[in-house]
Amino acid sequence: MAGNEKKPTISDIARKAGVSIATVSRVLRGSDYPVKSEVRERVTEIARQMEYKPNIFSQMLRGSSSREIGIVAPSITNPFYAQLISAAEQECLKRGYIPFICSSMGEPQLEMNHLDMLEDRCVAGILLSSMGQREGIVKRLNELRIPIMLFDQTLDSYEGDGILFDFYQGAYLSTEYLIQCGHRDIVFCSGPINRYSRRAMYEGYKQALKDYNLGISKKKLIGAISEPDTYGEGEYQLGKALGQMLLERDYLPDAIVTINDITAIGVINHLYSEGVQVPHDISIMGFDDISICEMVTPPLSTIHQPAFDTGKLAAKYLLDKIEGQITEPVRITTKPVLVERKSVRKIHRKVRR
Structure with a gap:
């Protein structure tokens, strides 16, 4: 598509397909609303030909419920947390949710402030890698009326959902x-x-x-x-x-x-x-x-420590919970793997594998 051309809209697709705008919206959103298979195929093909790209940010604003997911982690500069957050972000976007990323910067009070802010925004859910240093953090999490999934770290005495590490x-x-x-x-x-x-x-x-x-x-x-x-x-x-x-x-x-x-x-x-x-x-x-x-x-x-898998799984299970696909508790602990490189001197050559 040329850079100066107008981007196609749902109205354009509806006009070319000979159907209503509501029908196009239902098809492109993957709604369960009954639409004839031939109509669904025609709309999908026209959208592909017109190189239509849905604006999930607009979808979120028009929706009756929030499509935001709060992601709170201690750092965005540590490469481990960057990978963790990136994986969660990708999973959210793939499923039509908007990640709202917050760094607590290692400050327990800032972490609590982020939770308060996300609750005020009425986000759909929260992914949290907690510092776990603020008195009352477990009580605060239990009070939240928002689906929440811990990832990377758990908290002492917290029994909620989490994708954790040993x-x-x-x-x-x-x-x-x-x-x-x-x-x-x-x-x-x-x-x-x-x-x-x-x-x-x-x-x-x-x-x-x-x-x-x-x-x-x-x-x-x-x-x-x-x-x-x-x-x-x-x-x-x-x-x-x-x-x-x-x-x-x-x-x-x-x-x-x-x-x-x-x-x-x-x-x-x-x-x-x-x-x-x-x-x-x-x-x-x-x-x-x-x-x-x-x-x-x-x-x-x-x-x-599988940062990418942890972030992806945490987002997946949180969204599944939000959408009602699962109701049972989620508590998964990933396992460590030793990686041998060159920073350890082998004084004894016989090393058990």
């Missing part, structure tokens, strides 16, 4: 892999352990040490008391701060388990700037498996 097992696998590679002095590097995912990871890390008869002590927790303000970029700065904390110890540990890939990359770069080489001097495991893990030096060994 953070405990992910950290266990990460720690176990380091042990199998011959490492014994393994530390856990994290920001404040004040949300569900970090608590679960720390417990998984400790359990792996216990199962292999390795010592557990608070000295093996390298943790920053606070994190920089900007959540996505702040995770990289957190990694650099944790790297400095490691250098201030009397000696370096054999290996590090970190809370996510961005933090791990921050640790690696800070250590490198001080002459410490990964994995020659120290091994490190990331967590998430974002795309840049293969682009950094050394390529980062990590735990794969």
